[in-house]
Amino acid sequence: MFAKFASYIKGHESVPGEAKLLRKLDLFILSFCCLCYFANYLDRTNINNAYVSGMREELNFHGNQLNQINTVFTVGYIVGQVPSNLALTFVPPRLFFPAVMLIWGGLTMITAAVSNPQGIMAIRFFLGLAESSTFVGTHYILGSWYTEKELGKRSGIFTASGLAGTMFGGFIQTGIHSSMDGMQGLSGWRWLFIIDGLITIPIAIYGFIVFPDTPTTTKARYLTAEEKALAVSRMPESGAVKVPLNTAFLKSVFCTWYWYAFVMLWVIAGETESFSTNSLLALYMQSHPTHSYSVPQLNNYPTGVPAVGIVSTLFWATLTDFMGGKRYLVGYFIGITGIVTSALILACFDRTSVVFGAYYWAGAVYACQATFFAWCNDAMREKDARLRSVVIASMNMGSNAVNAWWSIIFYSADLAPRFTRGMWAMIACSIALALWTLGITLMTVREERRSSGVREGDDGQVDETQKEV
Incomplete structure (x- = not known):
């Protein structure tokens, strides 16, 4: 076992030249995707940092307008999911990704000029539309290049880069607020949007x-002809097929169990994750009945949540790769985490240290991002590329469609600091996630047996004569 682990850590190559190919792919694919997602999360989450750093007072926010703005962003994000992922099967990703990145960077900078919450709502819709390609598009690309023993770790590194954007966004806002507030007559939160937008340009x-691009279409000069051929040979030939977009394709999407199983998986998992993505700790601190926190504390203390998420994501992504792609283990871990952390907050609300600890621990559920999308890529390797792209995009679309109203009902800013409804919702989702994970595990096992043409007879012996036609 130790020899196997050592071989895994060193990136043992089963084919000559494979290790060198992986190093090149990691250097160029992961570096760009991680930088892109880091900037994506900076631009996406800076609204919460700005809100607690003066924007609420300057623009006269009231009620749950912050949640409404986040909902408008989510609507744009939902609308763009499937079209943007399908676009990657037509437009070279090396052109598509940077182009939309420049668009969202420009929209982020424009946000610095707003004078009311309504202006932010309009901008955030188009920002969501532009940013919709990054997350699901990258998972589609990663699934096109990496095998199931490599994919989890790479998906984890990619996801961790977004969490790093969330974490460092607080520190960046603190630095801007303390050093640039009032410069050129602009508030610190306005400088945040300008600087975040400028960061996207060199990355694009x-x-x-x-x-x-992808193995079958790449023209990258840093890959030799042999490495391009090796990249194609590593992946199932059927998985690279791109079927025509017609009625038959649409029917195939809704007639496959993969679509229903993995979309619902991410819908449920996304709502366990929303416990952390809705900045509940920051809102808890801002609305605390007895404690008063400074602006730096409001920005810095919540960064512990994504920090835990980064550690959990990398740990579980690497572990499930080492274990041969057993992504389902994360579903059970998140189920336990969601139940325990919510129960602690409900039972020990008056003990601030316990509440802080529970919110930090809850950040561990971020691990589901990398592992569940890798699970979908693993399960659909033999399916055509466009079907896989649609299922991946639909997963995130379904989750965000629920998020569009979920946060308003369960995590509205005016429900702070207790969020009692949200705690019970988290417990319910955690139980549902564990059960749904079990269901998909059974389905994937059955599908693997069917695809290999193996049937088990009544006497327990394997009957290999029955082949699926």
Whole structure:
């Protein structure tokens, strides 16, 4: 076992030249995707940092307008999911990704000029539309290049980069607020949007230069002809097929169990994750009945949540790769975490240290991002590329469709600091996730047996004569 683990850590190659190919892919694919997602999360979550750093008072926010703005963003994000992922099967990703990145960077900078919450709502819709390609698009690309023993770790690194954007966003806002507030007559929160937007420009240029598209279409000069052939041979031939977009394709989407199983999986898991993505700890601190927190504390203390998420994501993504792709283990871990952390907050609300600890621990549920999308990629390797792209996009679309109203009902800012409804919702989702994970595990096992043409007879002996036609 130790020899196997050592071989895994060193990136043992089963084919000559494979380790070198992986190093190149990691250097160029992961570097761009991680930088892209880091900037994506900076631009996406800075609204919460700005809200607690003066924007609420300056623009005269009231009620749950912050939640409404986040909902408008989510609507745009939902609308763009499937079209953007399908676009990657038509437009070279090396052009598509950087182009939309420049668009969302510009929209982020424009946000600095708003004078009311309504203006932010309009901008955030189009920002969501532009950013919809990054998360699901990257998972589609990663699934096109990496095998099931490599994919989890890469998906984990990618996801962790977004969490790092969430975490460092607080520190960046603190630095801007303390050093640039009032510069050129602009508030610190306005400078945050300007700087975040400017960060995207060099990353987009880098993507135009180095991103390699997919194994069957790549023209990357840093890959030799042998490495391009090896990249194609590593992946199932059927998985690279791109069927025509017609009625038959649409029917195939809704007639496959993969769509229903994995979309619902991410709908449920996404709502366990929303416990952390809705910045509940920051809102808890801001509305605390007895404690008063400074602006730096409001921005810095919640960064512990994504920090825990990064550790959990990398741990589980690496572990499930090492264990041969057993992604379902994460579903059970998250189920336990969701129940325990919510129960602690409900039972020990008056003990601030316990509440802080529970919110930090709850950040561990971020591990589901990397592992569940890797699970879908693993399960659909033999399916055509466009079907896989639609299922991946639909997973995130379904989750965000629920998020569009879920946060308002369960995590509205005016429900702070207790969020009692949200705690019970988290417990219910955690139980549902464990059960749904079990169901998909049974389905994937059955599908593997069917695809290999193996049937078990009544006497327990394997009957290999029955082949699926």
